[in-house]
Amino acid sequence: xxxxxxxxxxxxxxxxxxxxxxxxxxxxxxxxxxxxxxxxxxxxxxxxxxxxxxxxxxxxxxxxxxxxxxxxxxxxxxxxxxxxxxxxxxxxxxxxxxxxxxxxxxxxxxxxxxxxxxxxxxxxxxxxxxxxxxxxxxxxxxxxxxxxxxxxxxxxxxxxxxxxxxxxxxxxxxxxxxxxxxxxxxxxxxxxxxxxxxxxxxxxxxxxxxxxxxxxxxxxxxxxxxxxxxxxxxxxxxxxxxxxxxxxxxxxxxxxxxxxxxxxxxxxxxxxxxxxxxxxxxxxxxxxxxxxxxxxxxxxxxxxxxxxxxxxxxxxxxxxxxxxxxxxxxxxxxxxxxxxxxxxxxxxxxxxxxxxxxxxxxxxxxxxxxxxxxxxxxxxxxxxxxxxxxxxxxxxxxxxxxxxxxxxxxxxxxxxxxxxxxxxxxxxxxxxxxxxxxxxxxxxxxxxxxxxxxxxxxxxxxxxxxxxxxxxx
Numbered sequence: 001x002x003x004x005x006x007x008x009x010x011x012x013x014x015x016x017x018x019x020x021x022x023x024x025x026x027x028x029x030x031x032x033x034x035x036x037x038x039x040x041x042x043x044x045x046x047x048x049x050x051x052x053x054x055x056x057x058x059x060x061x062x063x064x065x066x067x068x069x070x071x072x073x074x075x076x077x078x079x080x081x082x083x084x085x086x087x088x089x090x091x092x093x094x095x096x097x098x099x100x101x102x103x104x105x106x107x108x109x110x111x112x113x114x115x116x117x118x119x120x121x122x123x124x125x126x127x128x129x130x131x132x133x134x135x136x137x138x139x140x141x142x143x144x145x146x147x148x149x150x151x152x153x154x155x156x157x158x159x160x161x162x163x164x165x166x167x168x169x170x171x172x173x174x175x176x177x178x179x180x181x182x183x184x185x186x187x188x189x190x191x192x193x194x195x196x197x198x199x200x201x202x203x204x205x206x207x208x209x210x211x212x213x214x215x216x217x218x219x220x221x222x223x224x225x226x227x228x229x230x231x232x233x234x235x236x237x238x239x240x241x242x243x244x245x246x247x248x249x250x251x252x253x254x255x256x257x258x259x260x261x262x263x264x265x266x267x268x269x270x271x272x273x274x275x276x277x278x279x280x281x282x283x284x285x286x287x288x289x290x291x292x293x294x295x296x297x298x299x300x301x302x303x304x305x306x307x308x309x310x311x312x313x314x315x316x317x318x319x320x321x322x323x324x325x326x327x328x329x330x331x332x333x334x335x336x337x338x339x340x341x342x343x344x345x346x347x348x349x350x351x352x353x354x355x356x357x358x359x360x361x362x363x364x365x366x367x368x369x370x371x372x373x374x375x376x377x378x379x380x381x382x383x384x385x386x387x388x389x390x391x392x393x394x395x396x397x398x399x400x401x402x403x404x405x406x407x408x409x410x411x412x413x414x415x416x417x418x419x420x421x422x423x424x425x426x427x428x429x430x431x432x433x434x435x436x437x438x439x440x441x442x443x444x445x446x447x448x449x450x451x452x453x454x455x456x457x458x459x460x461x462x463x464x465x466x467x468x469x470x471x472x473x
Contacts, residue, residue: 009162009303010084010310014319018299018326024164026295028155031171033291035178039200042182050133050197057138060120063255064113064142068105068149070251071098072156073385074243079160080305080386083225084312095157095219096232097239099150106149113142136198140205147208154215159302161225170214174207181206249390253397260401267409268423274353275420278360281349282424285364289334289371290378296327297378305386313448320383320442327375335368342368359420366424373431380438387447396438405430 008017043050075098082090113120117138121131155167181203188194195202219228268279300323307316338345346360377396384392405426412422 005162006083006306009306010312014303014315014322017303018296018319018323021159021162021164021299021302022292022295024168025159025298026292028164028168028171029291029295031168031175033288035171035175038175038179038182039204042186043197043200046186046197054134054137054197054200057134057141060138061113061141061145063259064109064145065148065152066254066257067251068102068109069152069254070247070249070390071101071105071243072149072153072247073250073390074098074247075153076156076160076301077246077305077386077388077390078243079157079226080302081309081388083161084306084309086310091161091225092227092229093232093236093239095226096228097236098153098157098243099216099219099228100233100235101240101243102149102153103146106146110142110145113145114139117142133197136195137201140198140201144201144205144208147205147212150212151208151215154212154219157219157226158224159298160305162302162306163224166218166224170211174211177210178203178207246388246390249394250385253390253394256394256397256401260406263406264409264423267406267413268420271413271420271423274355274359275423277350277353277356278346278363278420279423281346281356281360282363282367284349285338285345286367286427289331289338290374293327293331293375293378296323296330296375297382299323300379301382301386303386304383308387316383316387317448320379323379323382324376324439327379328372329375331375332369332372335371338368338371339365362421363424366421367427367431370428370431373428373435376435377431377438380435380442383442384447389447392441392447396434396441399437400430400434404433 005020008020039054043054075094078094079091079098082088082094117135121134121138151170158164158167182200183189184192184194185199185203186194186196187199216228218224219226222228265279268276300320303319304316307313307319342361342364343357345364346357350356350360377400381393381396384390384396408429409423409426412418412425413420414422416422418425
């Protein structure tokens with residue numbers, strides 16, 4: 001079964017291979033969103049202060065996780081390429097070293113976050129009413145960072161070898177468990193004392209810990225494409241250096257996106273409550289729309305990585321272009337439906353507020369017809385990552401956030417008659433421009449020349465070679 005799947009990825013029908021990989025990833029992403037919605041549902045029944053505590057803590061913990069996520073990108077990229085090259089011993093070696101790296105990184109970042117939590121909340125200007133709940137929630141979240149990192153790496157490595165169904169089943173089980181544990185830890189039951197908003201983080205800690213342990217057991221048993229041995233965790237400093245230089249741009253990319261969202265929130269907060277609510281609703285809708293696009297891009301990444309490892313460069317290019325076409329078409333169709341149903345969509349979140357329905361509908365209708373551009377850039381950027389060109393992906397993210405969207409939103413909103421509508425217009429303009437930039441960069445073909453799994457490549461040359469290819473030297 002595993003061999004037939006591998007043959008499909010390297011030699012079989014590209015549309016079938018994309019769907020085989022993408023469908024379980026999309027379902028897992030939907031379930032992950034359900035995980036967050038479950039927390040929001042139960043926390044919302046504690047009160048406004050609890051909601052605010054989670055809202056304040058979430059961006060901070062996201063940034064910490066983003067800082068270490070580049071290691072997951074590096075591990076997935078190397079695993080996919082070695083799998084495509086048929087080097088099972090290197091697949092296992094990369095997996096063991098990657099798990100070692102994320103464990104150490106998560107302990108360091110989690111400990112720093114735990115002890116700095118009071119200062120971080122002070123910098124954010126949290127009110128005394130929110131401070132206590134936010135501190136407890138944030139500290140428990142930082143304790144759980146180790147489990148988050150381990151499971152994210154598990155998912156990434158499994159995706160690298162083309163195994164996407166096992167992580168799906170684990171996420172399904174933990175979502176169901178979390179739904180039951182949330183009210184128990186938040187409100188308590190019988191002799192079991194509730195812990196308020198901190199209880200939500202405690203429930204998440206338990207379920208993420210279980211997921212991480214299951215992932216490690218699967219790796220140690222070796223039945224799904226990766227087999228770890230305890231001896232494999234002995235540090236290989238040459239590989240660690242290589243993975244660091246490869247993954248660092250990925251961490252910067254995700255951190256840049258996270259910071260961009262925070263900065264955009266500050267701009268939105270300078271307008272009315274109606275604008276803030278409309279932005280929140282529109283952003284939630286956009287996150288839902290991106291779930292299938294992210295699933296498709298992850299499938300593209302796995303296939304491109306494996307085919308590059310197998311030496312099928314032209315097939316990797318075809319996979320990227322086909323995935324890009326699928327992403328553009330699907331998200332454009334979804335955008336057309338959203339344009340037609342915009343008032344009904346906003347009314348689901350704000351059924352009685354006509355002002356929010358009007359402005360929220362304007363936001364959705366302004367950006368939705370350009371959603372196809374998101375599908376294009378996600379698939380192209382995923383191909384860059386799969387080939388080892390993390391620097392390209394990082395630069396595109398930074399250009400998107402800091403050179404196009406935020407400056408455009410600020411100028412249109414603050415220095416034209418558009419007002420808050422200027423923020424809405426920054427979304428479609430950015431999506432279209434970044435999609436064009438990504439396609440032009442892809443057409444240059446420099447990504448095809450990177451071979452990060454060749455044993456004669458020295459660690460330092462990974463970064464130097466990427467810089468040279470992209471024209472920065």
